[in-house]
Amino acid sequence: MASSLALAVSACGGGGETAKPQDNGGATPATPATTQPEAQPAASGDPQKLVIYTGRDKNIFEIVLPKFKEKYPNIEVETLEMGAQQILERVRAEKANPQADFWWGGTQSALATAANEDLLEPYKPTFSDKVPDLYKDKQDRWYGEMLLPEVIMINPQAIKKEDAPKDWDELLDPKYKGKIVIRNVLPSGTMRTIYSAMIFRQGADTPDKGYDWLKKLDANTKEYTQDPTNLYLKLDRQEGAISLWNLQDVLLQSKKNNHPFDFVYPASGAPILVDGVALVKGAKNMDAAKKFYEVLFSPEVASVLAKDRFQFPSRTDISKDDLPDFMKNLELKPLQLDWDVMASKEKEWMQYWDENIKGKGGK
CATH class of the missing domain: 3.40.190.10 (Periplasmic binding protein-like II)
Structure with a gap:
């Protein structure tokens, strides 16, 4: 049409x-x-x-x-x-x-x-x-x-802001197990960037440490939703309390579309897409x-x-x-990343995550 x-x-x-x-x-x-x-x-x-x-x-x-x-x-x-x-x-x-x-x-x-x-x-x-x-x-x-700063997204009705993770590594704390929902990673530019950044910050030359980090995050992740609409629905229903998302959309959904969303800007900095x-x-x-x-x-x-x-x-x-x-x-503190390396490695890293980590972190 x-x-x-x-x-x-x-x-x-x-x-x-x-x-x-x-x-x-x-x-x-x-x-x-x-x-x-x-x-x-x-x-x-x-x-x-x-x-x-x-x-x-x-x-x-x-x-x-x-x-x-x-x-x-x-x-x-x-x-x-x-x-x-x-x-x-x-x-x-x-x-x-x-x-x-x-x-x-x-x-x-x-x-x-x-x-x-x-x-x-x-x-x-x-x-x-x-x-x-x-x-x-x-x-x-x-x-x-x-x-697009990538931030920690929360439903403050499901978790108080003061109790939410303040930085990336806090997402791995066992107390957040089952409280995290993530938009399906591979189709999303936002999520591919966040996950690639998490690997890079652990050491791009040897991504094993990054993979281990994502495996721990996977262990705390309750569900991967197929699209943003389902992500919002899960957070609305308090089937999850925490996610990772871009700041613009968190603001848009909360201020324009009346979703009960808020954000935490990671203390160490955010990947700025x-x-x-x-x-x-x-x-x-x-x-x-x-x-x-x-x-x-x-x-x-x-x-x-x-x-x-x-x-x-x-x-x-x-x-x-x-x-x-x-x-x-708002100070947009960037996470220090090499975007050329990110671009060259993203496909490899995300394929490994999809085949070897997704849904297996708790095993």
């Missing part, structure tokens, strides 16, 4: 993960490009088209897309929702015949992998110098749109994609998303007056 705000395939992504069914996370091959209708460049004078593969949610679309349509009414936008890992698999499968123009909502690891596989088109946007080097590709193949964007190499609607790039990162849109959707913008020139109070005062 195609329309200016078409929502075709629903699945889980990185930031703002809400009410999305599970994607395959790369467990099965993405649909080959030959089975999909081939996108064609717009002829001169015809309405332009823009195809976006996205890990973002409808609550973000309803802010951004109308602003884009207001500025460019002649561009028809089609969005297909899926998880960050699934986007990578699909763009990879379609390399010879790209069907997407713009990748909106990808983890740093997924985008770096795509860049290294020559799947992304370099583009230096007008705001390039406003985004720190830490949050963009050196060759301008992707840019971080927002920062860069949720980014990129142009697909060989895109058939490159001009429209570049226009969307600029609108998405505009100070106007960034400030609205910060206030209404709790997004931490990557741009450093957004006025503090245009940010919500909690964002002005």
Whole structure:
């Protein structure tokens, strides 16, 4: 179904993960490009088209897309929702015949992998110098749109905040056994980043210590839910009291969707996931994609998303007056990570976790 705000395939992504069914996370091959209708460049004078593969949610679309349509009414936008890992698999499968123009909502690891596989088109946007080097590709193949600190998520009705874990290692305390519920890891950019970070901090050269850490966490984990919706439901029902999640979505679910959620910012620091964007190499609607790039990162849109959707913008020139109070005062202490190593090792680490650790920590 195609329309200016078409929502075709629903699945889980990185930031703002809400009410999305599970994607395959790369467990099965993405649909080959030959089975999909081939996108064609717009002829001169015809309405332009823009195809976006996205890990973002409808609550973000309803802010951004109308602003884009207001500025460019002649561009028809089609969005297909899926998880960050699934986007990578699909763009990879379609390399010879790209069907997407713009990748909106990808983890740093997924985008770096795509860049290294020559799947992304370099583009230096007008705001390039406003985004720190830490949050963009050196060759301008992707840019971080927002920062997603990964935190300890709790239901304070099920566990008092003062009794909740204050840092990552406290999650392994036996007193939390059966109180932790985790969103299924492999399809989720958020969870893959958290778990990879936990391995890295124990020593990336010899991941055995990291695997042991995850095995202890698995022993305390009551359940892995298939998608974010089920994660929220388990916490709502107090079938679990603790989880690991991105800060933006914790705030969004508690302040906008009335879930009884709160967070603990880990004392040693948080993996700060860069949720980014990129142009697909060989895109058939490159001009429209570049226009969307600029609108998405505009100070106007960034400030609205910060206030209404709790997004931490990557741009450093957004006025503090245009940010919500909690964002002005919260220190985003980063966990020290080598993101290049994380990108190169993530697939190996997560496959090992899935095959050798998941559901076996208590055995």
